[in-house]
Amino acid sequence: MEKHVVVIYPHPDDESFGAAGTIAKFREEGVPVTYLCGTLGEMGRNMGSPTFANRETLPEIRKRELIKACEVLDIKLEMLGYRDKTIEFENRMQIAKHIKDYLEQIKPSLVITHYPDYAVHPDHNALxxxxxxxxxxxxxxxxxxxxxxxxxKDFPEVLGEPDIVNDITANFDKKFEAILAHESQAMGVLGQQRKRNPEIDSIKEAAKLNLGMERFYIWRYEE
Known part of the structure; x- marks a missing residue:
C-alpha cells in the first residue's frame, strides 16, 4: 500500500478528468492524497454552459470549483500559485525546487503527474x-x-503500452461527481465526449466509455 500520494497537475479539473478514479481508489484504501495544483485555470475558454462566468470572475469561480472537487475526492489541496498558460515560460528549475520543498515535507511514496511532451497542453508538459x-x-x-x-493521441505508438492501466469503472461515480464539481468546465468537455459517441444517449455513459481507464507510465531515472 502507498504511504501518501501527491498529484501534480496545472489546472483545476486536471485531477478530475485525469486521475480521479485512481485517486478515489487510493482514498478507499485509506491512502492520503494531496493535490498540488499549479494554477487557477484563469485563462480557460469555457465559461459555463449556459455561460455564467466571464474573464474577471472565472479565477474565483474555478478556485471554488477546485475546492469542491477536492472535497468530493476527500483530498488535501495545495495551490502553487502560478499563472495559467505561462508555466512553460517560468524557470523550470525554480518550479522544480518549489515542488521539491512540498515533497520533502509530505514524503509521498508516489507522485502522479503529466508525461512531458505527450500531455497536449504546454502547461501540462511544463509542470x-x-x-x-x-x-x-x-x-x-x-x-x-x-x-x-x-x-x-500518439502516445501509445511512441511510448509503448503504459505500465499502469487502472480500470476505474467501480469508482466512476466518484470521478463523475468530481468532474461535475467543475461546473464552468464540465459540460464543454463532456460534450466533446458525447460527440465522439453519438450513439450513446447518456453523457455519463459516453464519458465512462472514454474516461473509464486511467493509464500511467512509471518514470525511470538514470542514476
Whole structure:
C-alpha cells in the first residue's frame, strides 16, 4: 500500500478528468492524497454552459470549483500559485525546487503527474517536466515512484503500452461527481465526449466509455 500520494497537475479539473478514479481508489484504501495544483485555470475558454462566468470572475469561480472537487475526492489541496498558460515560460528549475520543498515535507511514496511532451497542453508538459525534475533532485533513497500520464493521441505508438492501466469503472461515480464539481468546465468537455459517441444517449455513459481507464507510465531515472 502507498504511504501518501501527491498529484501534480496545472489546472483545476486536471485531477478530475485525469486521475480521479485512481485517486478515489487510493482514498478507499485509506491512502492520503494531496493535490498540488499549479494554477487557477484563469485563462480557460469555457465559461459555463449556459455561460455564467466571464474573464474577471472565472479565477474565483474555478478556485471554488477546485475546492469542491477536492472535497468530493476527500483530498488535501495545495495551490502553487502560478499563472495559467505561462508555466512553460517560468524557470523550470525554480518550479522544480518549489515542488521539491512540498515533497520533502509530505514524503509521498508516489507522485502522479503529466508525461512531458505527450500531455497536449504546454502547461501540462511544463509542470510535468518540473515535477519529474523535482523528484530527480531528491536523494535517490527518498525518491517516490513517479507515474506519468500521457494524453496525446500518439502516445501509445511512441511510448509503448503504459505500465499502469487502472480500470476505474467501480469508482466512476466518484470521478463523475468530481468532474461535475467543475461546473464552468464540465459540460464543454463532456460534450466533446458525447460527440465522439453519438450513439450513446447518456453523457455519463459516453464519458465512462472514454474516461473509464486511467493509464500511467512509471518514470525511470538514470542514476
Amino acid at each position: 510535468g517536466a518540473a515535477a519529474i525534475e523535482a523528484v530527480r533532485l531528491m536523494d535517490s533513497e527518498n525518491r517516490p515512484t513517479v507515474w506519468a500520464q500521457a494524453i496525446s
